[in-house]
Amino acid sequence: MATIYEVAALAGVSPATVSRVFNGNTVSEEKQRLVRDAAQKLGFTPNKTARRLRKQSSEVICLLVPDIENPFFTALARGVEDRAQESGFSVVLCNTDDDPAKELRYLQIAASEHMAGVILSPASDEVDLGAIASLGRPVVAVDRTTPYPVDAVKIDNRAAGIAATTALVEAGFRRIACIAGPAGIEETEDRYLGWKQVVSARKTMVRDGYLQHADFRVDGGRAAMNALLNLVQPPDAVVTTNNLMAIGALQALHEAGIDPEDFGVAVLGELPYLLPPPVSVVQVRLPARHLGRTAATMLLERIGGDTQPLRTVVLRAEIARPPLTL
Amino acid sequence: MATIYEVAALAGVSPATVSRVFNGNTVSEEKQRLVRDAAQKLGFTPNKTARRLRKQSSEVICLLVPDIENPFFTALARGVEDRAQESGFSVVLCNTDDDPAKELRYLQIAASEHMAGVILSPASDEVDLGAIASLGRPVVAVDRTTPYPVDAVKIDNRAAGIAATTALVEAGFRRIACIAGPAGIEETEDRYLGWKQVVSARKTMVRDGYLQHADFRVDGGRAAMNALLNLVQPPDAVVTTNNLMAIGALQALHEAGIDPEDFGVAVLGELPYLLPPPVSVVQVRLPARHLGRTAATMLLERIGGDTQPLRTVVLRAEIARPPLTL
DNA sequence: AAAGTGCAAGAAATCGATTTCGTCAAGCAC
DNA sequence: GTGCTTGACGAAATCGATTTCTTGCACTTT
Structure with missing residues (x-):
């Protein structure tokens, strides 16, 4: 060298x-x-290292996601990476596992590594953005928002929840339950509110026990679905507020021997490579890759010195009806 | 700070x-x-940057994969990341898209960023490891090997191919075709050789046109499956040498209205969340995460100064029969 | 008691770029 | 011709750590 x-x-x-x-x-x-x-x-x-020391900044951006094995975040990461590449930036990808301690550790690394900025999907409401903020490094929240004053890119989750639920209503289902994420997480909370809004508009559809909370994972979705099926009057359809819980729900339905034709499932998010697509599954496509690309674009603008007021970009999800064209 | x-x-x-x-x-x-x-x-x-400049090395390792959206590589990345974290290392994840130019660009970045080492799944046989090699940085090849003298972790692909094909034979299928990857890629070539070995052992099973080459993607698998179905005497089962092509094949079968019960499909790799699992699908589970973890361990040993002779670790894949327990 | 040994700890060099400061010369106005 | 601006470019400072060199003191050893 x-x-x-x-x-x-x-x-x-x-x-x-x-x-x-x-x-x-x-x-x-x-x-x-x-x-x-x-x-x-x-x-x-x-020598990038010498340059970085002198300039106190680098062409590296840090992306923090809860779970890279979730296809939603994979696609998001892909969007970030593509955009970053175009501007000559590299991306460091980190898993937080929704663990605030891990998240904090990575944020400190980002700071002490002089990374140019951070894109994160916060593990908790109490993210400590102090370290990077004090360095003046830009931050963009993606998919979820934070109480800190940073740019954000999110999905119109309530609209997505409404769209999913409405699709089930239009398909003729009348006893529609909801498997929501952990209480207090804005992202899925809004989706659940969309469901609630549609259901509440028709008195006859409101029933006890039709709202289940679960963690974001497959097993949680399965357990919640089983709980629903054990009700005295079980639902005939369900809205799940993320993709993995939907898989769990479908598994539970399958195990219970219920014909997917007879039971409506609406998913917020994409079911990876589902085959063959059960006729009564409705997916609300979340534009994950685009979300990543938009976040990266905003971050790069800030890195470039853009000082416009804080922005929150809201992307609209689009509904995909079966038959799915994969 | x-x-x-x-x-x-x-x-x-x-x-x-x-x-x-x-x-x-x-x-x-x-x-x-x-x-x-x-x-x-x-x-x-x-300040990591100052330290890095002085020490001429950092606690960052670079992971190059062809496609982070493929669940196989996601799991692999996860394994690398987990292991790296344990030793206080960060991972920079880069997509090469199987493009040698991109790959080269990232390798140069790795060198000029003083990254501690590289784990890569080479996009082509002609990877130029010159830059990092001359810096004395360790390199580990994962999943695929290279002509360069570096450590490697791979799967016993031929054995996996044999296991997949044998499972179909045992299930009673006799006209078994194979959808292989691009010719010349060692990884899938070996899997195809496994198929060939089993099929060749029984004269009656050898037929013209039963070997199809495709790219590694879903569409390639679908096209190949359609070609097979259009043969004068179509097969009654197929071995696909990676996960995405299997999905394409299943799509083609579904579109052709063939009952999955009547057609055997053996997959080298895991089908993500397939639901419901068609009875006649055989999956050979590739230990992707473990592959990543092993590669990271080897790399970290080298980074730590280990100078033992070059190693190639071969991991055995295990077969998973339906019904799949997800 | 003089010389040798060992060790804690400060001074200063070093890693390799960027950037400020200053010099020198050319170009221009009056 | 004198004074002023302007631009190219070298010298040296700087970023913040690590590491080598040196010093000074305490403690042996003969």
Whole structure:
């Protein structure tokens, strides 16, 4: 790895001049050529670490997601990465497992690594953005929001909940339950509120026990579905507020020997490669990749010095009806 | 962000002593306490960038995979990340999209970022590991191997191919086709050879047109399956050499109106959340997460100075029969 | 008691870039 | 011709840690 000094020596100029050549400053044609030739000959690549130390910032952005094995976040990460790449940025991807301690650890790393900014889907409401905030590094919240004053990109979750529930109503279902996420998480709370709004509008549809809370995972969805099926008057359809819980619910239905034709399932999120698609499954497609791309774009704008007021971008989910075209 | 100098000033010692306290060198009890108290008070975190510049290395490892949206690589990444975390390392995850140019770009970044090492699933046989190799940074190839002399972790692909094919034979299928990956990619080539070995052992099972090559994606699998179905004597079962192509194949079967009960499908890899599991699908579980964890372990050993001869670890895949317990 | 040994800890060099500051010369106005 | 602006570019400071070199003191050893 050749350094700027070796290039300078070979080109017969000062190191400062070499730096200027690669940073678009005023250098004469003549010396530009000399420097570039020398750099070429030595296979010179600027040392990112030294540059980062001096500039107190780097071309790396940090992406914190709860679970990279969830296809939703994978797609989101992909969107971030694609956009970052276009601007010459790298992405460090970290799993928080919805654990605030892990999250904090990664945020500290982001700070001490001089990363240019952070995109995160906060594990809890009490994220401590103090460290990066005090460094003036931009932060964008994605999918979930935070009490901190940062840019955000989210989905219109209430509308998505309404769309999902309405689709079931239109399909003729009348006893529609809901499997919601943990209480207090805004993201799924809004989706549940969408369900509630539609259901409440028709008195006959309101029933006790039709709201189940579960964690975000497959097993939680299965347990909740089983609880619903054990009610005296079980529902004939269900809205699940994320993709993994839907899988759990479908598993429970399958195990209970219920024909998917007879039972409506509306999913907020995408079921990966579901095959064959049960006729009565409604998916509300969440634009995960686009969410990531938008967040990255906003972050890069801030990194570039954009100082406009805080923004929250709300993306609309679109409904996909069966038959699904995969 | 407090610096080592501020801590030194507050503790009444020299910066060198502060550094020594945090790096396990000889410092008296007395000063240790002074320094730690001062550091605590200032919320001091060592500046990783400065340290990296001085030490010419960092606690970051670079993971290059062809496609992070493929659940196989997601699980692999998860394994790498978990192991890295345990040792205080961070992981930079990069998508190569099987594009050698992208791959090269990321390898250069890894080098100029002083990353501690690289784990990669090479996009092509002609990966240029020159840059990192010349820096003496360790490299581990995962899932696929390279002509370069580096450690590797892979799956016993031929055995997996044999197991998948044998399972179909045992289930009574006799006209077994194979949807293989692009010719020349060792990984799927070996799986296809496993199929070939089993089929060739029984003369009556060898037929023209039963070997299809496709890219690694869903659409490729679907096209290949359609081609198979259009043969004069179509197969009654198929072995697909990766997970995405299997999904494509299942789609094609579904679209052709073929009852999954009547057609055997053996998959090398896991079908995510397939529901309900068609009775005649055989999955050979590839231990993706473990693959990642093993690769990370080997890399960390090398980073730690391990100089034993090159190793190739081969992991055995295990077969999973329906009914699948998800 | 003089010389040798060991160790804690400060001073200063170092990693490799960027950036400020200052110099020098050319160009221009009066 | 003198004074002033402007631009190219070298010298040196800087980012914040680690590490080598050095010093000074306490403690042996003969």
